[in-house]
Amino acid sequence: EKIPATNFIRNIIADDIASDKWGGRVATRFPPEPNGYLHYGHAKSICLNFGLARDYNGVCHLRFDDTNPEKEEQEYVDSILDAVRWLGFDWGEHQYFASDYFAKLYTFAEYLIEQGLAYVDSLSAEEMRALRGSHVEPGENSPYRDRSVAENLDLFRRMKAGEFADGAHVLRAKIDMASPNFNLRDPVIYRIRHAEHHRTGNEWCIYPLYDYTHCVSDALEHITHSICTLEFEDHRPLYDWVLDQLQPLIGWHPQQIEFSRLNLTYVVLSKRKLIDLVEGGYVDGWDDPRMPTLVGARRRGFTAAGFRLFTDRIGVSKADSWIDMSVLEDCMREDLNIAAERRIAVLNPLKLVIDNYPEGQSEDCFAPNHPLKPELGKRAVPLSRELWIEREDFMETPSKGYFRLFPGNRVRLRYGYVVECTGCDKDADGHITAVHCTYLPDTKSGTPGSDSVKVKGNIHWVSVAHAYQAEVRLYDRLFAAANPGAGDRDYRLDLNPDSKTVISACLEPSLRDASAEDSFQFERHGYFVADRVDSQPGKPVFNRTVTLKDSWGK
Numbered sequence: 001e002k003i004p005a006t007n008f009i010r011n012i013i014a015d016d017i018a019s020d021k022w023g024g025r026v027a028t029r030f031p032p033e034p035n036g037y038l039h040y041g042h043a044k045s046i047c048l049n050f051g052l053a054r055d056y057n058g059v060c061h062l063r064f065d066d067t068n069p070e071k072e073e074q075e076y077v078d079s080i081l082d083a084v085r086w087l088g089f090d091w092g093e094h095q096y097f098a099s100d101y102f103a104k105l106y107t108f109a110e111y112l113i114e115q116g117l118a119y120v121d122s123l124s125a126e127e128m129r130a131l132r133g134s135h136v137e138p139g140e141n142s143p144y145r146d147r148s149v150a151e152n153l154d155l156f157r158r159m160k161a162g163e164f165a166d167g168a169h170v171l172r173a174k175i176d177m178a179s180p181n182f183n184l185r186d187p188v189i190y191r192i193r194h195a196e197h198h199r200t201g202n203e204w205c206i207y208p209l210y211d212y213t214h215c216v217s218d219a220l221e222h223i224t225h226s227i228c229t230l231e232f233e234d235h236r237p238l239y240d241w242v243l244d245q246l247q248p249l250i251g252w253h254p255q256q257i258e259f260s261r262l263n264l265t266y267v268v269l270s271k272r273k274l275i276d277l278v279e280g281g282y283v284d285g286w287d288d289p290r291m292p293t294l295v296g297a298r299r300r301g302f303t304a305a306g307f308r309l310f311t312d313r314i315g316v317s318k319a320d321s322w323i324d325m326s327v328l329e330d331c332m333r334e335d336l337n338i339a340a341e342r343r344i345a346v347l348n349p350l351k352l353v354i355d356n357y358p359e360g361q362s363e364d365c366f367a368p369n370h371p372l373k374p375e376l377g378k379r380a381v382p383l384s385r386e387l388w389i390e391r392e393d394f395m396e397t398p399s400k401g402y403f404r405l406f407p408g409n410r411v412r413l414r415y416g417y418v419v420e421c422t423g424c425d426k427d428a429d430g431h432i433t434a435v436h437c438t439y440l441p442d443t444k445s446g447t448p449g450s451d452s453v454k455v456k457g458n459i460h461w462v463s464v465a466h467a468y469q470a471e472v473r474l475y476d477r478l479f480a481a482a483n484p485g486a487g488d489r490d491y492r493l494d495l496n497p498d499s500k501t502v503i504s505a506c507l508e509p510s511l512r513d514a515s516a517e518d519s520f521q522f523e524r525h526g527y528f529v530a531d532r533v534d535s536q537p538g539k540p541v542f543n544r545t546v547t548l549k550d551s552w553g554k
């Protein structure tokens with residue numbers, strides 16, 4: 001993969017390498033909380049962090065930030081491991097859990113107490129909030145702020161021993177209740193939670209908070225560049241404060257760097273909203289191909305290479321901006337155009353009868369598997385007297401500029417013969433039930449003189465007797481509005497009612513052998529993938545990944 005254009009983070013790393021700031025080390029990390037499925041936004045963070053490690057000969061740690069026992073589950077850990085691997089990255093032996101640091105985090109907290117830098121507060125959450133102050137008013141000190149070191153240590157140890165109920169006490173860093181930065185107004189760093197943790201079970205009943213855990217975890221792992229989203233800019237002074245105080249014990253202080261998170265049109269990327277969509281039955285689960293989760297993307301047929309291309313293309317900056325969904329879709333098209341073999345599929349079938357073709361007979365036509373990769377050769381597609389064509393490829397009375405089938409007109413059956421349309425059959429209601437034509441035997445594609453007859457239209461087809469009739473799901477964007485829920489609107493009102501259409505399509509016979517997750521371009525239609533969940537051997541079903549061209553306009 002080519003190294004992406006430089007950006008402010010790459011400039012920082014290049015400067016640090018030049019000045020030997022970290023002794024030649026480059027270490028980033030991707031720190032998901034295992035409380036849900038990863039989404040497109042996480043893909044940006046994964047590609048960014050692992051991409052930097054790849055390009056600067058460094059390492060990227062995969063660290064589970066698992067300090068909220070009630071919300072975290074092994075199921076999510078597994079799905080995250082899967083997603084990162086699927087995106088093409090390898091953390092080697094560098095898989096970590098914040099919960100592995102619970103003992104150290106506890107020891108460091110006792111150290112902070114001993115240094116007079118942390119205290120046990122016994123106010124209720126509500127009382128604490130009342131003393132927090134506002135943007136114009138400084139906060140006020142808690143009446144417990146001046147507890148002695150001995151009393152704090154005793155209480156903190158008894159918190160750990162399980163003597164107190166949830167919420168009875170917290171441990172707070174003693175910084176500055178008058179700081180203009182709220183994060184420095186004596187932030188809570190430990191709370192009591194009598195809850196079972198997915199890894200440590202009931203060993204702990206006190207749990208460290210994110211701002212305390214994260215910086216310590218980074219430092220213990222000798223991370224050099226701790227890259228996070230812009231909301232954490234205000235937390236950086238706390239990140240630095242904790243590591244400054246713990247310098248004698250840890251002796252490593254990574255640099256936190258913020259970038260703007262991915263905002264993408266036509267989706268929602270907030271975990272809460274994604275949960276609502278699943279629980280409200282608006283989609284068929286977390287891996288619904290319309291969901292902006294990575295499990296959904298994979299089922300949709302989006303590719304890992306497409307996500308990496310997307311991350312490089314949108315770049316990183318500190319400016320908050322919206323990326324149009326078409327940018328992501330174009331990256332998928334670009335990758336699939338190279339990666340996917342071509343196949344023929346009729347999605348909206350209408351019968352075409354070649355009246356001068358012998359009944360009961362068939363012959364092979366040869367279609368290239370990939371126009372850009374002749375080395376992939378051609379495959380045989382059977383042609384016979386009755387074919388399926390697209391309903392849109394016939395008009396009894398053609399509109400202006402219509403070059404496909406209409407009575408008296410000639411078109412080429414792609415990879416086959418030139419045919420001349422002779423008319424159509426209709427049922428009692430006037431619906432067209434079949435189209436008739438005759439073929440010109442000397443015009444078969446690939447035979448000498450086949451192009452002596454010039455035609456403007458070129459349509460695809462599948463032999464009725466040989467077709468593989470299969471379920472095809474035509475997926476479209478999940479939301480019909482660029483900014484779902486803009487203003488105070490309920491974002492669910494912006495769901496696209498036509499985001500999923502299930503059809504029975506007529507596919508060329510070779511598609512019967514497709515394996516789950518094989519991607520194809522169905523000529524003239526778009527990119528499709530054999531669904532990895534519902535496909536059976538010899539009976540794949542297909543999901544539309546993306547159409548050939550953006551039909552949403554700009």
Ligand code: ATP
Nearest residue numbers: 031032033041042044045228229261262269270271
């Ligand atoms: P929530 O806050 O809803 O729980 P989260 O997105 O913060 O979800 P985490 O598991 O904490 O979930 O995120 C892991 C990493 O992914 C973090 O480093 C975070 O900055 C990054 N990340 C999350 N969302 C985005 C996004 N939209 N764009 C870029 N990076 C993101």
Ligand code: MG
Nearest residue numbers: 032033035271
């Ligand atoms: Mg989170």
Ligand code: MG
Nearest residue numbers: 031032033065
């Ligand atoms: Mg987060």
